[in-house]
Amino acid sequence: MGSMRRTVAELVQERWGDHRPGLWFEGRVLSHHRVAAGAAARAALLADLLPPGAAPHIGVLLDNTPEYPLWLSAAALSGAAVAGINPTRRGPELARDILHTECRVLVTERTHLPLLDGLELPGVRVLVTDTEAYEELLTPYEGAKPDAAPSVSADARLLLYFTSGSTGAPKAAICTQGRLAAAGRSLVDQFGVRPDDTHYICMPMFHGNAVIADWAPALAAGAGIALRRRFSASGFLADVRACGATYFTYVGRAVQYLLATPARGDDRDNPLRMGFGTEAGAVDAAAFEERFGVRLVEGYGSSEGGAAIQWTPGAPAGAIGRAAPRDDLAVVDPQTAAECPPAVFAEDGRLLNGDEAIGELVNRGPNPFEGYWRNPAADADRRRRGSPRSGEAGSGGGWYWTGDLFYRDTDGFLYFAGRADDRLRVDSENLAAAMIENILARHEGAAAVAVYAVPDPVAGDQVMAAIAPREGAGFDPSAFAEFLLAQPDLGTKMAPRFVRIVTRMPVTATNKIHRVGLRREGFRCADPVWWRPPGESAYRRLREPDIEGLLAEYRARGREKLLPAG
Structure with missing residues (x-):
């Protein structure tokens, strides 16, 4: 066999x-x-x-x-x-x-x-x-x-x-x-997992990440596993030292929480060889390796198995890698199904044509997607033929639509740009929340960042960011505005209109940012919100009179129904 x-x-x-x-x-x-x-x-x-x-x-x-x-x-x-x-x-x-x-x-x-x-x-x-x-x-x-x-x-x-x-x-x-079994063996071969390795499983096992990317390769290689009931940033290093862990997986913002713990002189004294996961961001990945001496490898695999991007040594900064050999991956416009043009970069690495280069990742070839239990409509939506989202759903044998945004360079390297649900349209320009987050994550006072859309009073969206400050850092609106001006790759439409300051970033049980909850609350939330009114360059606190003025504008434009209930 x-x-x-x-x-x-x-x-x-x-x-x-x-x-x-x-x-x-x-x-x-x-x-x-x-x-x-x-x-x-x-x-x-x-x-x-x-x-x-x-x-x-x-x-x-x-x-x-x-x-x-x-x-x-x-x-x-x-x-x-x-x-x-x-x-x-x-x-x-x-x-x-x-x-x-x-x-x-x-x-x-x-x-x-x-x-x-x-x-x-x-x-x-x-x-x-x-x-x-x-x-x-x-x-x-x-x-x-x-x-x-x-x-x-x-x-x-x-x-x-x-x-x-x-x-x-x-x-x-x-x-x-x-x-x-095949996924486990693939990761064993990719990362050279050995029988004497120990995989630290701190992500929840009800989620595919922990089982497919952590447990399965350990089982395939005959390696050991170490379990943590629930992820704990403060207990992370003690755990990996106690069991001699050499590998772990992460999702969401777990890496940010680890970086937010107080630094110690012995942080690099640990047995880990690598971490494998998604959405750490280039800035945090570099900081993690500098502090803990552990390389983070960003990978991509659709949970349903329909598409995978193979990590490639020597990939450009920010790239995940190239498509797995079995896949025929393309980045397409979800409205027209036409393939997006390749990314164009400035000398400093800025993406210059994000509006047209970012699209949805699809697999146009045979793939191992095995469907959903008792959900033929969802199966058909994933397996649509090469027709746009607005078209009629196809049957089995069509393209596999991942629901994730990517862009591709001229050498075929693929870059993650967020979930399709996390796309914003500001002044007729399409923006990916993940790209804005990667820029805001450079702010030295931020422990965690989330970017999401709130409705614009006139048309489309406005950018809202939730920021969890580092311990003792607080939030300085003037310093934040100066930071934004200093970012060469922050496009003119990307600067947040609203900034929500949270003590801790709300996350799901799988440590992914709870964007649905953030969008649902919008700028009428219990946390303090700073905003930059149109035409102004400075941030100031969003007060009740400001909210009343905004609501009046939404009502006047007939867009109040787009706002979550206050």
């Missing part, structure tokens, strides 16, 4: 009899063998719990405890699929996620039981891992062996992980055993 068609079940089975340390968690260490044995026991239990004829799906509502990889491995051995349940979801939305994915078993822990209070989950058996009843339930199955691997197909579903945009219910993307 070729490596592309291997199963995760086989990888779990191979760890049987391997008595090297395999899993670190809160001072405890399990060998690879004990992990495989624990997975086999849970697989045997699962076979008895799942009703005949039902979709073999289990929901996992856990922090990053050992039970998470144990149940992932158990599902692989038994040919079942794990739906990662997001603990930040509440009430009917949480119930919807569990019922939509047809979970017949829900694995959780006592700390999350209050989330289930009052929910109607018909036909769902709840297992609470940190209880005596759970241990008693598992006891009869101890001694089972992971011998199910030969009967499990590479096409068997293994993951149902939720992805979401700015609107609509989250979609459950499907990942099969073959795709996950």
Whole structure:
């Protein structure tokens, strides 16, 4: 059987009899063998719990405890699929996620039981891992062996992980055993993962990033993993030193939070070789390597598997890399589907034609996108043919539309420019929030930055930024205005009209900035907001009379309905 068609079940089975340390968690260490044995026991239990004829799906509502990889491995051995349940979801939305994915078993822990209070989950058996009843339930199955691997197909579903945009219910993307095993092996080859490595998993395992980019390559290489219940910037270095971690993944603004911790003289005294993730930004990546001696490699892979950009040594500053060999990637105008012209740069690296060079990344060739669970409309939207967004959705076999903005240079290197949902249109010019954020992140007083659109009173959008100042830095509006003037690549439409000062950047459970919430609140929020009225060069506090004047202008233009409720 070729490596592309291997199963995760086989990888779990191979760890049987391997008595090297395999899993670190809160001072405890399990060998690879004990992990495989624990997975086999849970697989045997699962076979008895799942009703005949039902979709073999289990929901996992856990922090990053050992039970998470144990149940992932158990599902692989038994040919079942794990739906990662997001603990930040509440009430009917949480119930919807569990019922939509047809979970017949829900694995959780006592700390999350209050989330289930009052929910109607018909036909769902709840297992609470940190209880005596759970241990008693598992006891009869101890001694089972992971011998199910030969009967499990590479096409068997293994993951149902939720992805979401700015609107609509989250979609459950499907990942099969073959795709996950191949993704793990690809990263092993790309980064030279060794059996004596340890992967530190501090991003939540209900999200594809931690499982696909951290757990899977460790499993494929026979490397160990170290778990952290939830990401902690203050506990990061102590953890990696304690378990000898050599690799970690990050998403969102985790790197900014690590850089915001007080610097110490021994920060570079750590075993890490590299970090792999997305959206750290060139400035923060350089600062991270300077301070901790750890190289951050920015990568890109659509969570659904439809497109990937391979990291390329020697790539230009800011570039992720080139398309993976199997992909036919293009950057296209989402309205016309015409390919965007290549990027034009100034001598200092500024992008000069962002308005026309930035477009949506599409994969025009065959790709491993495996669809969403019970969501044909979302499948069709992803797989549209070469027609614009406004056109009729195509069927399977069309282009794969990533929903992400990129631009491409003349040598084929691709640069991330944000989510399609994070595009702004200011004075008829299209702007990417991520590019403005990368510029504002240079401000020495900012620990974290988010840029998003608020409606303009006349037409289009205005730029709003949320800034979390570094500890003790505060916000100096005059210094900030001077900083903006000194940025050579800050276009005339990019300067924020509104600046919201937050004590801590609001983030989702996966440590991505909660842009939907920021946009929803706009400039009428509880935090202090500074603004620069049209025609003025200085920032001043946005007061109630200012807000009343703005609202009157929106009303006069018939655009008040575009504003979130105050």
